[in-house]
Amino acid sequence: xxxxxxxxxxxxxxxxxxxxxxxxxxxxxxxxxxxxxxxxxxxxxxxxxxxxxxxxxxxxxxxxxxxxxxxxxxxxxxxxxxxxxxxxxxxxxxxxxxxxxxxxxxxxxxxxxxxxxxxxxxxxxxxxxxxxxxxxxxxxxxxxxxxxxxxxxxxxxxxxxxxxxxxxxxxxxxxxxxxxxxxxxxxxxxxxxxxxxxx
Amino acid sequence: xxxxxxxxxxxxxxxxxxxxxxxxxxxxxxxxxxxxxxxxxxxxxxxxxxxxxxxxxxxxxxxxxxxxxxxxxxxxxxxxxxxxxxxxxxxxxxxxxxxxxxxxxxxxxxxxxxxxxxxxxxxxxxxxxxxxxxxxxxxxxxxxxxxxxxxxxxxxxxxxxxxxxxxxx
Numbered sequence: 001x002x003x004x005x006x007x008x009x010x011x012x013x014x015x016x017x018x019x020x021x022x023x024x025x026x027x028x029x030x031x032x033x034x035x036x037x038x039x040x041x042x043x044x045x046x047x048x049x050x051x052x053x054x055x056x057x058x059x060x061x062x063x064x065x066x067x068x069x070x071x072x073x074x075x076x077x078x079x080x081x082x083x084x085x086x087x088x089x090x091x092x093x094x095x096x097x098x099x100x101x102x103x104x105x106x107x108x109x110x111x112x113x114x115x116x117x118x119x120x121x122x123x124x125x126x127x128x129x130x131x132x133x134x135x136x137x138x139x140x141x142x143x144x145x146x147x148x149x150x151x152x153x154x155x156x157x158x159x160x161x162x163x164x165x166x167x168x169x170x171x172x173x174x175x176x177x178x179x180x181x182x183x184x185x186x187x188x189x190x191x192x193x194x195x196x197x198x199x
Numbered sequence: 200x201x202x203x204x205x206x207x208x209x210x211x212x213x214x215x216x217x218x219x220x221x222x223x224x225x226x227x228x229x230x231x232x233x234x235x236x237x238x239x240x241x242x243x244x245x246x247x248x249x250x251x252x253x254x255x256x257x258x259x260x261x262x263x264x265x266x267x268x269x270x271x272x273x274x275x276x277x278x279x280x281x282x283x284x285x286x287x288x289x290x291x292x293x294x295x296x297x298x299x300x301x302x303x304x305x306x307x308x309x310x311x312x313x314x315x316x317x318x319x320x321x322x323x324x325x326x327x328x329x330x331x332x333x334x335x336x337x338x339x340x341x342x343x344x345x346x347x348x349x350x351x352x353x354x355x356x357x358x359x360x361x362x363x364x365x366x367x368x
Contacts, residue, residue: 030268031261039255059268118236122243136251155248161215176206183244190247
């Protein structure tokens with residue numbers, strides 16, 4: 001029995017074939033989008049193992065729900081939403097289990113970001129792509145999951161405030177506040193990292 | 200600049216303000232250097248994030264990752280294992296238990312419906328004839344709790360025999 005080569009087939013055709021039960025077509029979709037799905041899970045979870053497990057779970061879920069995919073968005077976007085929701089569920093569970101840190105409570109109460117001085121110099125100017133990625137990675141890791149997620153949904157998923165509010169089950173005001181804090185905090189962290197590296 | 204103004208500035212950057220509001224903020228930015236600096240800082244952060252996920256790769260080979268996904272899909276889609284057929288006695292027992300219970304209920308109902316002390320026969324009593332000896336009759340009165348045995352002597356068949364032998368006096 002020969003296995004059909006799907007490498008030159010477009011996503012739409014692959015999805016239709018997978019909806020008919022074609023596992024080989026689904027395997028091609030997994031191969032194409034697995035890095036993107038993993039990257040989103042990793043950005044949210046900041047943990048390699050959890051990111052692998054959650055991206056695997058997202059693919060299994062997507063196979064089960066494939067019939068529901070009507071093509072309103074691209075397959076990649078639809079898949080990303082699945083992994084984001086799984087990550088959010090996991091992060092909420094973890095938050096319930098751990099005690100809130102004083103810093104996190106401070107962030108939630110707001111106001112800290114108002115006192116931060118404006119960073120007038122671009123802290124990422126002149127950095128190579130790899131170095132920039134590394135610094136952002138470190139800075140994102142220092143944000144609470146709520147702030148990090150709002151930032152990721154806005155910057156990477158290009159979601160509007162109301163869509164983020166719906167996804168994160170909070171008000172638009174909270175989204176605006178968290179986004180502002182996350183951006184300001186990130187600017188400060190990146191500036192600090194720049195200072196540390198230049199010493 | 201108060202907090203609401205800062206958030207308004209951010210909404211302007213994100214294109215979340217209605218047109219009229221956005222033009223007001225644009226005018227404000229033109230004359231307020233602090234607001235312009237803040238907007239610049241927010242913009243730098245957005246630029247820094249763009250493309251920061253590029254190059255992140257799943258640290259597992261295509262084949263290995265797919266094998267895990269496929270195995271999980273197959274595990275979830277596999278029909279639930281059918282239980283082995285029950286042995287014959289177990290299948291019979293399934294019917295015997297309710298049947299025995301029904302029988303017990305029936306017997307109990309019959310026993311309760313009948314008046315105490317009356318276990319059969321008519322209200323007036325029974326008359327039994329001993330088949331071995333047609334000359335004996337038994338009368339039982341259940342209500343009085345009495346039994347009367349009536350024996351005709353000599354028995355009818357003995358009279359007949361005597362007649363034949365010619366011994367009757």
